[in-house]
Amino acid sequence: MTLQKETPILTAQxxxxxxxxxxxxxxxxxxxxxxxxxxxxxxxxxxxNGHGQREHFHFSLLFIGYAVKNPLSKEDRLDLYKHEYAHYMQYNMTIPKLCQWQPGIHGSAWKYCCSLVGAAPTPYYKAGEALMNHNYDKVLKNPIHDKTVTIRDQHRREQEYKRTQNVIVKYETGENVDHPKFGEGTIVKIEQQPGSVTLHIRFGEEVKVIDQKWLIQTKYKKGKIQRD
Structure with a gap:
């Protein structure tokens, strides 16, 4: 895929x-x-780090890739990278006590870090916001007036937790599963990828590749592990 070929360039940037x-x-x-x-x-x-995953930055190629139809502008792309670096900063450096009064992923600690790196101190992306002059002093002193932000932060934490669960391997090679269409199968290979786990399951003479998350959601029955 063309977008995947861009990852070395984007990573370097x-x-x-x-x-x-x-x-x-x-x-x-x-x-x-x-x-x-x-x-x-x-x-x-x-x-x-935590919930079965290692510390990492993650970006969607559908927004920062050059081959997509409407990629982010150079300025907005740069702001996105700074936005996520500010999240990294809030957990890895000392935050002044005066900037610890507002909790949340996008609370005062994060906004303080945004002021240091020049990122837009707003939780959600708006086109062209990277070119605006932000009054960090005002942002750091005033609470967020949008009462849904705390709820959004909680929702984001829940969604991130669900995503981390998707990368935890919950089956074993040799384990049997009972598929409603293909019958009983045996897991012959497990691939752990960023954001997912895929299972190669042999049903008779044919091997099917199934996402572990889908397998769990459909509550397929698990059998005993085969031993040679």
Missing amino acids: IRALYRELDKKFHLRGANIPITFGFETDSLGAYNQ
């Missing part, structure tokens, strides 16, 4: 920016793994 920020703030964000996906409702994310 992001790491170059993060190296500059690392040098300025004495951090190591440029050393953190960067992954890419094809999400339609999320531009990017910074994920901490």
